Amino acid sequence: GPEGPGGLRAAWGLLAPLLWGSCNPLLLPSGALLGQVVSLTGSLSRWINTNGFVAVAKPPPEGEYLGKMPSGFKMIAALMGDLDNSDGEGTVHFRQDSSPGVLRRAAEHIRKAFPRDEGVEPRGVLVVTWENMAARGATCRLCFQRNTFQLVVASMASSCSAILLYPRDGLQFLSTPAGQDSKLLEAGFNEGLVSGWFRNKQGTYFRTTTDEETSLRELTEKTNSAKNGVWVYEIGASPFFIGITPGMVADSEDEVETEPPVTVLPRQTAGPQEVDSSTPEPLRETTKAAPENKKQFFSAGSRNHVNEAFMLLWLFFTVFAYNLETCAHNRQKCSAFADCRDYSDGYCCHCRPGYYGNGKECVAEGKPQRMNGKVNGRVFVGNSRSPVELRNNDLHSYVVANDGRAYVAISSIPDGVGPSLQPLSSLGGVMGWAFALEQPGYHNGFSLIGGVFSRQAEVTFQPGNERLTIKQQFEGIDEHDHLVVNTELEGRLPHVALGSSVQIHPYKEIYLYVITSSSNREYTVTTPEGSVQNRSFQWRQTITFQGCPHEDASRAAPSTQQLSVDQIFVMFDDGNHLIRYAMSNKIGVPEQNPCFTGHHGCDISAVCRPGDGQQFSCECTAGFTGDGRQCQEREKTLCERRRESAQAAASSGDGLFSLFRPRPAVGRYTPQCDEHGAFVPLQCHAGAGQCWCVDADGEEIPDTRSGPGGAPLCIDRSVAPAPVGPTPRPDVRPVAPGANLLFAQSGKIEGVPLNGRGMETGDAKPVLHVPDQVVIAVAYDCVDKMVYWTDISRPSISRARLTGGDVVTLVSEELQSPEGIAIDHVARLMFWTDSMRDTVEVSKLDGSQRRVLFDTDLVNPRPIVTDPAYGIYWADWNRDGPKIEMSNMDGTDRSILVQDELGLPNGLTFDPNSQELCWADAGTRKVECMDPHRRLRRVVVEGIQYPFAVVSFGGSLYYTDWRRDAVVAVDRRSGSETEEFLPHKRSRLYGITTTTTQCPQAYNYCSDNGGCSHLCLPRPGGFSCRCPDATDPRCVEGRP
Secondary structure, eight states: OOOOSSHHHHHHGGGSSTTSSOSOOOBOTTSOBSSOTTTTTOOOOOEEETTTEEESSOOOOGGGTTTSOSOSSOEEEEEESOEEOTTSSOEEEEEEEOOHHHHHHHHHHHHHHOTTOOOOOOSEEEEEEEEEEEETTOOGGGTTOOEEEEEEEEEOSSEEEEEEEOOTTOOSOOEEEETTEEEEOEEEEEOOEEEOSSSEEEOOEEESSOSSHHHHHHHHHOOSBSSTTEEEEEEEETTTOOSOEEOSBOSOOSSOOSSOOSOOOOOOOSSOOOOBOSSSSOOOOOOOOOOOOTTSSSOOOSOHHHHHHHHGGGSSOOOOOOOSSSHHHHGGGSOTTEEEEEETTEEEEEEOTTEEESSSSEEETTOOEEEEEEEEEEEEETTOSSOEEEEEEEEEEEEETTTTEEEEEEOSOOTTTTGGGTTOTHHHHHHHHHTOEEOTTOOOHHHHHTTEEEEEEEEEEETTOOEEEEEEEEEEEOTTSEEEEEEEEEEEEOOOOTTOEEEEOOEEEEEETTTEEEEEEEEEEEOTTSOEEEEEEEEEEEEEOOOOTTOOGGGOOOSEEEEEEEEEEEEEETTTTEEEEEEEEEEESOOOOHHHHTOSOOOTTEEEEEOSTTOEEEEEOTTEEESSSSEEEOOOOHHHHHHHHHHHHHHHOOOGGGGSSSOOSSSOOOOOBOTTSOBOSEEEETTTTEEEEBOTTSOBOTTOOBOTTOOOOOOOTTSOOOOSSOOOOTTBOOOOSSOEEEEEETTEEEEEEBOSSSBOGGGOEEEEEOTTOOEEEEEEETTTTEEEEEETTTTEEEEEETTSOOEEEEEOSSOSOEEEEEEETTTTEEEEEETTTTEEEEEETTSOSOEEEEOSSOSSEEEEEEETTTEEEEEEOOTTSOEEEEEOTTSOSOEEEEOSSOSOEEEEEEETTTTEEEEEETTTTEEEEEETTTTEEEEEEESOOOEEEEEEETTEEEEEETTTTEEEEEETTTOOEEEEEOOSSOOOOOOEEEEOSSOOOOOOTTGGGGGOSSEEEEETTEEEEEOOSSOOTTOOOBOO
């Protein structure tokens, strides 16, 4: 319907906040605003609809919401259906009122609904009345059935309330047509679409009726505010304005109201008040005024029978007693995704399957979670006597719940304290604990206690003994599905210089129920000058909460749980004054190393050496050989035999030392052997004061002998000497010649040589160190011998030459979460996906001439691969519709290749030899392959753990597995697992690719750039000239 010229906007200024913002602002009669009345809505248009609702944005066509709620627009449904007023009998009235009598009656209703609330003083109300509304398309038999009902929105200093009134003698019809069906009327509060981390998503729909006719009849027969037919809801409360709270008093007062209750408004004359109508012609109010009745809560309309209908609201009250602590009267306190269960002494809420939480707050399994809040406090740094003040600094956190990865950022951090806050990753790491990846039988924080709790942590730093206290109050989930937290810091931090980087070592915390934990954290500070400092601190925390006292013990968590935190990334961005943290979190059984429990199985002649977690190794003791599980006394080496002979000669004096060379002039010489029985490269004669170098057989190397006080520099001949000539930069280490696997592990890329049989795991080594990045995808250019990768911490795409050279950032703007990358070595193009921008993009290999190929029908695009002869393939792991797609490289002929029986297709690889496209699916736990031309699909292996990326080489498929923290090799024909590689540092592995000795051959249609002015994008049998997204008037598009 059309907007009135000022009237509708003015009347609706009051409703702008509703559920979705502060209720404090109220429109003054003059139209001036107090506060930020539209700060969270983004629109001034407000709509009152003849279909029984009021909206905060123009509603879509009724076919998109009638019978199909929730919908994508914000609204309050007083009694929504396909209502009709075309016969002139039905009308809709509304007005804004701040007269004392009206405000007093509104306050009475609210106080009766919430008797414990104080300070209920409405500043103004908006009243909307639907009078004598009929059901559209009603037959003659039903044409006299009319419904009249009313909505009142009262605004107070720190909250808003909605009052809904229905006729005491009942509604005359309960359903209206919706398409080919008949749908029940419904009432409730709909948040519409809200902004999510990646995209807009459907917000909360708090429905006050159900799909049963009984719930509609109860609108007139029952109450939550002490008067039947009157329902009160708090729809916003300071300071966080979270949730919808129903009135608490279901008993109706046993009295007869002597004053008429809320009734139909008079039609206003101050200006046209237009109402949105579902009919083609908009319904317009008449301007005939009606006299004010000062004794009525809201002034009466011109039709007496309507007054009488509303007066019935206050008559014939029924008094019934009930137990307040039962599900029957507290179901609304449970989450919409929870079931209420009665116990002998009360009730408890339990999340339904597919959701987790404490029952009052439930979230969907696998759904990413966000946390927002403020940080305040006084922090001293180093020896400073003046504190740094933090005042309402914004804290934002995001957790990828299906893998326990948490990201935290705090804004407006001064340079004086920002670098020193880097070790405190657990400042926001509680979000990681709350949504940590759960092992079977163990529960993360949110599963145990929901989102309402308090946390206090005491931090003691070493070696300076600085102390800091962290207090955090978690207020639950707000109307945007974000966890809300307030943080206070008080104390002193050790100084960390600006420009320093901090690396926090992985750690584990033991959580005791109820809930305390402690741990010792180690971290390394690297100063701008390059010096390295190893530091630590002790962390003790207590988390307090109020659980359900009636709960049985079946859901109780184990008395002891262990939180494991690794892949920790911290950074202070002094350019934007941001402190950033990222970490991976898992919760499960406390680990006791087998070396300490005795369950290690090492030989009696071996020592057990504990590693991280439950990792350990068995090493045979000196003089024994074997794998540690079995040790045998080994044959003595040449060095050991000579040493024993020398020692025996020294004790007997038989002069056997003469068997050994070299021969010092005086005294005796005893060879020195290392722990493996080999000659130590540097041998010395203590009596003569001489030292010399020896070879592997203990023979002196000529011209190495030194006199007293000196020692030659002896090279261990078992270690290859450093190469002569220029050496590569320390951040890039050349890979071995031949084929290699390259895989990403947070801030580094590691390489494993490949031979004809598999991986040469003993020669694995880090290839590239980028400790300030989170590397996700990797790709290799076989022509220039370069590795390309994507980083999601400071979103960017970079490359480096594997023979040694600079790390070059190619793309750093207009990126949000680049998670897949592919190289066309023939046409010299780079392709990537961005799962937050929902795009597939292309550019030259240097990042120039960038163009978006696709930005529609994408939700979570991740892996992408190229086939230079035919095009590109990519996968979208959208949980609601996963798919694998393909297209030509110029963006033409896009089609869906696979969409059935997919779960979470994380990894893709294309084998140019077999012409097969293979993918690893973490949802179905399978690796599958398909001939994309003949569409022949086969399963390679089933029952794997949690694959992330996959690559094909020879007769094997190699995939990285998040659960095993390993690279796993599978025979592509038999499907059998052939080997596994566990990196020295056990942490999550991401993208994987291969370096090849030869490039696959394909015809280059874009030789000499195809004659194009800018981008030459190949397609089967030809190419297309395309322009980059950046405007260039010299660019010419087209096909030859």
